Amino acid sequence: MLATILGADAHDHALIMEQVWRFRHHQFVERLGWEACRRSDDREIDQFDGDEAIHLPLIVDGAVVGYSRLLPTTRPHLLSDVYPHLMDGADWPRGARIFEWTRCISEVSERRISSVPISNILMTGVMEYCLVAGIETLVVETHPKLVNLLVSTGWEVMPLAAPSVLDGSLIVPITARPSRAGLLRHHELYGINGSVLDLERAPCNPFGPAPLVRLPFADELHGSVNYARIAGE
Structure with a gap:
């Protein structure tokens, strides 16, 4: 989870x-x-892993098998401090409910949760977390092929600038907005039933001390999908 x-x-x-x-x-x-991130202690940590960073590790049988990080745009983040040239002189969205989505990756394996590949659980979990926590928009610097994936899986995507070449790869800055319809799209595409968040382990609320509450899908039917159980149970 x-x-x-x-x-x-x-x-x-x-x-x-x-x-x-x-x-x-x-x-x-x-x-x-x-290679620029290589460290002798084999621990990849950068200057943005501060108190305001949100860590979203996907854990299966006690092991981290996927991960994503969200950074507040009201503080220094990758687009503001490392890659501002990607905007070609234009400004980018920033605000209390706007976060930068970074370091999203899952291990390459056949591992699954309730028959769902872990990469699909990870992507679904990021959208669910945004909706639960009240994060309205994500800023992402990514490859155009991932833009197509985000659009096809229900994110509301808007390009912020033309693609640029960075370290030999094509990169485009975008915004991606989560939505209830988008989360349902994830569930239907990937065959996910229920929440994929482990809010009991670490109920991170970036906007206050109140505990986060799951979205009320448990007793609802959406097409052929029944959300009566939690993925992974």
Whole structure:
């Protein structure tokens, strides 16, 4: 299930976060070749992993098998401090309910949760978390092929600038807005029943101390999909 950990609470989840740092290093440095992020301790941590970062590790049988990170746009983030040139001089959205979506990846394996590939659980969980937490818009710097995936799976996508070449790859800055209809689209496409969030493990609410509450899908029918159980049970 997808845990939700605020950076300020990372010390309370030290074992999970140690897995996160090593998982990120293995995936981004060893697997994808991000040599600029290589560290001798095999832990991939950058300047944006502060108290305001939101960590979304996907955990199966106690192991981190997928991960995504959200960064507030009211604080320094990748587009503001590392890649502003992608905007070609234009401004980008920022606000309390606008976050940057970064470091999204799952392991390459045949592992599944209730017959659903972990990559699909991860992408669904990011949208569900945004809806539960009240995050209205995500800013993403990504490859155009992922833009097509986001559109086809129900995200409301808007390009912010023309694509640019970055380290030999085509990258385009976009906004992606979550919606209830989009989450239902994920569930129907991937055959997911119920919530994929582990709100009991680490109920990260970036906007206050109130506990996060699951969306009321449990007793509803949507087409052929019954949300009466939680994925992974």
